[in-house]
Amino acid sequence: MSSPTADVSVRVAWADDAPAIAELQLRTWRTTYAGLVPADALPDDAEAAAAAWRAALDRPGDARNRVLVALERNRVVGFAICSPAADPDCDPIADGELAELTVDPDERGRGHGSRLLQAAAETMAADRFARAVQWVLATDDALRAFLAGAGWAADGAHRELDLDGSGSTLVKQIRMHTSLTEVTP
Template sequence: MVVADVSVRVAWPADAPGIAAVQLRAWQQRYDGEAAAGPDADALAAAWRQSLSRPPEARHRALVALAGAEVVGFALTGPNADPDADPAVDGELAEFTVDPGATRGGHGSRLLQAGVDTLAADGFTRAVCWTDAADDVLRAFLTSAGWAADGASRELAGESGTHVKQVRLHTALG
């Protein structure tokens, strides 16, 4: 029997290039190949390296999904900063990205479970995740795992003038 070498763990600064590569591929897919307008891989990796070396506080965590030694996804967890949140009990899955070439391999399920477990271990009893309103696949994935829309939405403006509408999903932890 062959067992796949897959796992999820806390991200290290050395994972920065892999996280940046996954982020750029996902961004390119999400925005129809407009990667040329986004940050370059080296600058993004440097930003990730710095962020992973100095998180804002102990409850801000980055997790990576791995296939062997290759980063195939990442998630960020921490306190929820929404105006209607109680940061003592409300956590956030602030980012949840699986490499477009590695979907349907169980990485997302492992990464989501690790994110939920991390939030619960950090003392949060509820969690939210903001998703692109147009990302039906991610919303369906999260809802199949027990998350539900709570009616909140927001619109973010990017540096390139793009606007992204997001909807908020929530779940109870524990």
């Protein structure tokens, strides 16, 4: 007799997932950017965020723009965004970008992030990208360690984002990358 297993999966997001993705993103940003960005500078309108997500999921700008969701039963517990890399030193044909990898803080350590990361790599490899990049907060040691454990490494690129246009809310990021040529979609 086998023991019961968790009902977990990763799939391409549907437009109906928009409210759950928006709520998760807004809630997670409060934790991710705590101490870096004033709380009142972060968006908090879940309906507006859900509408934006629904529009993006209904009509992606590029066939290679994909959103994946991690599910625990039928509940969205994480999401990943894959697209062609937009950095000037990247090749949008050969380089894919993991624009966001978000897992509910209460669900971390249960394999959702690993499943999402693997599915994102497989999705980008299926789209014929040879390399994947992701911008990571310079202060997010946990995410950098997670990616490094999966074979990603810093590629030397770094940037500082001015989130409010005034120069008072700056966020430093480093870019990590990995080869997708060994990934089997």
